[in-house]
Structures are given as C-alpha cells and as structure tokens.
Amino acid sequence: MNISHHLDDATLLAFAAGTVGEAHGILVASHLAMCPTCRNALRKAEGLGGGILESQAGQAVSDVCRAATLASLDAVIAPKETYKPKSDLPLALARIMGDVNLADIHWHKRAPGVSVFDVPLSKGSKTKLKLVKLGKGRTMPEHGHGGEELTLILKGSYHDKMGRFSPGDVADLDAEIEHQPIVDSDEDCICVIAFETRAIYKTILAKLVQPFVGI
Amino acid sequence: MTETSVPNARGDQFVDFLTRVAASKDRAAFASLFDHFAPRVKSFMMRKGSNPEQAEDLVQETMIAVWSKAAMFSTEKGSVSTWIFTIARNLRIDKLRRERSQLYTDLEDFDAPDLSTGAEEALGRSQEDNQVSLALAQIPAEQRDLLILSFVEDVPQSEIALRLGIPLGTVKSRMRLGYQRLRKLLETMN
Numbered sequence: 001m002n003i004s005h006h007l008d009d010a011t012l013l014a015f016a017a018g019t020v021g022e023a024h025g026i027l028v029a030s031h032l033a034m035c036p037t038c039r040n041a042l043r044k045a046e047g048l049g050g051g052i053l054e055s056q057a058g059q060a061v062s063d064v065c066r067a068a069t070l071a072s073l074d075a076v077i078a079p080k081e082t083y084k085p086k087s088d089l090p091l092a093l094a095r096i097m098g099d100v101n102l103a104d105i106h107w108h109k110r111a112p113g114v115s116v117f118d119v120p121l122s123k124g125s126k127t128k129l130k131l132v133k134l135g136k137g138r139t140m141p142e143h144g145h146g147g148e149e150l151t152l153i154l155k156g157s158y159h160d161k162m163g164r165f166s167p168g169d170v171a172d173l174d175a176e177i178e179h180q181p182i183v184d185s186d187e188d189c190i191c192v193i194a195f196e197t198r199a200i201y202k203t204i205l206a207k208l209v210q211p212f213v214g215i
Numbered sequence: 216m217t218e219t220s221v222p223n224a225r226g227d228q229f230v231d232f233l234t235r236v237a238a239s240k241d242r243a244a245f246a247s248l249f250d251h252f253a254p255r256v257k258s259f260m261m262r263k264g265s266n267p268e269q270a271e272d273l274v275q276e277t278m279i280a281v282w283s284k285a286a287m288f289s290t291e292k293g294s295v296s297t298w299i300f301t302i303a304r305n306l307r308i309d310k311l312r313r314e315r316s317q318l319y320t321d322l323e324d325f326d327a328p329d330l331s332t333g334a335e336e337a338l339g340r341s342q343e344d345n346q347v348s349l350a351l352a353q354i355p356a357e358q359r360d361l362l363i364l365s366f367v368e369d370v371p372q373s374e375i376a377l378r379l380g381i382p383l384g385t386v387k388s389r390m391r392l393g394y395q396r397l398r399k400l401l402e403t404m405n
C-alpha cells in the first residue's frame with residue numbers, strides 16, 4: 001500500500017494518551033494497521049507517556065495491594081488469543097461490524113451517487129463513524145469542519161486541494177481547513193469518516209455536512 | 216543513543232528484571248518492578264480522576280498484566296516505562312468503557328518498529344525516560360500544559376479547546392510544537 005497522507009502528530013499524541021473518541025480511535029487504529037510509518041510514530045508518542053509516567057512523584061501503595069498482587073501471581077492465566085476476522089475491512093472496523101466484506105454492506109442511499117452506512121458505536125458515544133460511498137465525479141459540497149474530523153480511504157480515490165487520497169490515506173485536517181473532494185476513480189470511492197457530535201458542533205455540522213453525508 | 220552517551224543504568228535494570236520475570240517467573244525481580252512502578256501508576260491513575268481504591272485496583276491489574284505479558288515485551292518497542300504506560304492506559308480505557316483497548320492490543324501483533332537507529336529519534340528508548348521530565352520543563356508552559364492535560368489528566372483535545380476558549384486548531388498546533396521541541400531537546404541531551 002502506497003500511503004502518502006498520514007496521521008497528524010496531534011492525533012497520534014491523543015491516541016497514545018488514550019483521549020481520542022470512540023469513532024476516531026477505530027479510524028486511527030485502522031490506519032495504523034496499514035501504515036508502518038505511523039506505527040513507528042505512535043511508539044514515539046507512547047514514549048512520551050512512558051517518560052511522563054516515570055517522572056510522576058509516586059503515591060504510596062498500601063501493603064494490602066502489594067501483598068494481594070504478589071499472592072495472585074500463581075493464578076494468572078495467559079493472555080487470550082487474538083481475533084482474526086474473515087473480512088476485507090480493517091481489523092478495528094471488522095471487530096464492530098462482524099465478518100462483513102466491503103461488498104456486503106447495506107448502504108443507505110442519500111442522494112444520487114451518495115450512500116452511507118452508520119457504524120454502530122456504544123451508547124452515549126460523543127462521536128460518530130460513517131462509511132460513505134461516492135460515485136465517480138461526485139463533488140462533495142464545500143464544508144468546514146467542526147471539532148475533530150478524520151477521513152480514511154478504503155477504496156477508490158478522490159482529490160482536493162490537499163492532494164490525491166487513495167486507499168490507506170487519511171485526511172487529518174485542522175478544523176479551519178475547508179476542502180472540496182472530487183472522486184476521480186472509475187470505481188466508487190469508499191471512505192470512513194469519524195467526527196464529533198458534541199452539542200457545540202452540532203449546528204455547524206448540520207449546516208455544513210448535511211448536504212454531504214446526510215447527518 | 217550516540218556512542219558517547221551514558222546509558223541509563225536504571226532503565227537497563229528494568230529490562231533485566233522484566234527479562235527474568237519472562238524467563239523464569241522471578242518473583243524478586245517482579246517485586247522490584249512493583250516497588251518502582253506501582254506508586255507511579257497509582258499517582259498516574261489518581262491524577263486522571265480515580266480515587267485511591269480504584270487507583271490501587273488498577274495498579275494491581277496493571278502489575279499482574281506485567282507479570283503475565285512479560286514475554287511480549289521487547290526493547291525494540293521502547294522502554295519498560297513506556298510498555299507499562301501502555302498497559303495502564305489500556306486497562307483504564309477498559310474501565311471507562313469509553314473506547315476499546317482492543318484497538319491498541321491488536322496493534323501489538325505487528326512487527327516491532329525499529330527505534331534503535333537514528334540519534335534524532337530518542338523518544339521511547341529506555342535510557343530516555345528520566346530525561347523526558349527535564350525536557351518537559353524546558354518547553355514553553357502553554358505547550359507543556361497541553362501535553363500534561365492530555366497525557367496525565369486525560370482531557371481530549373476538543374475539550375481542552377473549549378476549556379481554554381481557543382480554537383481546536385490552536386490546541387493541535389501547540390501540541391505539535393511542544394512535541395517537536397521536546398524531541399529536539401531529547402536529541403541534544405544525548
């Protein structure tokens with residue numbers, strides 16, 4: 001896979017710190033699974049976490065906790081095996097969608113050449129994850145970003161003023177950047193988009209993204 | 216690490232302890248790791264909002280995972296502190312049910328990236344851990360505070376933006392800048 005658009009350092013730091021929302025976490029993990037460059041960068045960001053942990057002034061741990069930990073070591077069971085999905089979706093997505101292939105997704109048509117699928121997340125999640133399928137030549141209306149928004153290309157390609165985005169590429173843009181992607185592949189372009197649904201962003205999202213994915 | 220740098224004996228010692236736990240279930244080596252890391256993990260959890268009992272539960276779970284997963288540790292993935300940080304982070308995420316720690320553990324299956332080369336990429340190697348706090352103290356406060364809010368206090372970037380009343384893009388660029396400066400500083404410390 002020839003990846004030319006990567007995760008931003010700020011996003012990698014948030015993922016390393018464990019502060020990304022549910023949808024964003026799934027999308028970031030999906031890109032990381034495809035991208036050795038960002039996996040390497042993640043290890044370094046986690047190194048900052050390790051350094052900060054090391055620099056903490058410790059809180060005394062009770063003798064009870066210490067004794068209980070040492071006493072339970074014999075009963076520890078080996079870590080479980082990892083799940084291997086039968087799906088062409090990235091592992092992080094396949095985990096929540098089950099053994100579904102990209103071709104078997106039940107799309108909901110929103111406009112000519114625009115279909116979406118809402119990926120189910122946990123109740124109360126402040127983020128949303130959508131699969132979006134766009135036909136060739138399809139122009140997305142110009143839209144601004146409210147809050148954290150990430151796009152990962154799974155199939156096909158599009159281009160905008162940030163460049164050309166192909167499978168594995170991630171659009172990790174600052175909130176202020178506006179862009180207008182146009183699908184330029186013969187096949188449909190399928191991407192996954194993670195965004196926030198906090199109240200403060202809702203109006204912006206509804207106004208600007210509605211014509212695009214029909215939120 | 217450059218050829219002239221002095222290795223951090225403590226970081227190397229942790230690797231040695233962990234290797235002994237992995238190879239022969241060495242309880243004395245484990246106890247040494249516990250005595251060093253458990254208080255740090257506890258304080259880390261408390262700063263993230265856990266009460267003392269919850270924090271000790273997480274300490275226990277973290278240290279038991281250190282015992283059972285010791286064989287999975289590799290110096291190519293970073294320092295012992297970094298490895299324990301990721302275990303503690305994942306367990307806390309499981310507790311909060313805010314997202315899935317599976318996202319992180321799945322990535323462990325990939326080949327370990329090579330952190331051993333390139334003096335410019337010091338972060339994450341065992342001998343750097345105690346330099347991180349020195350480096351953090353030297354970057355501008357507005358950048359340091361954001362990194363601390365994120366890593367220590369668990370505040371998402373968009374919430375930092377709302378709290379401070381600044382655009383999300385500003386939060387991100389300050390974090391990027393702080394992170395870049397930190398890495399530069401760690402490079403010159405070597």
Ligand SMILES: [Zn+2]
Pocket residue numbers: 003005006007031035037038039
């Ligand atoms: Zn990447």
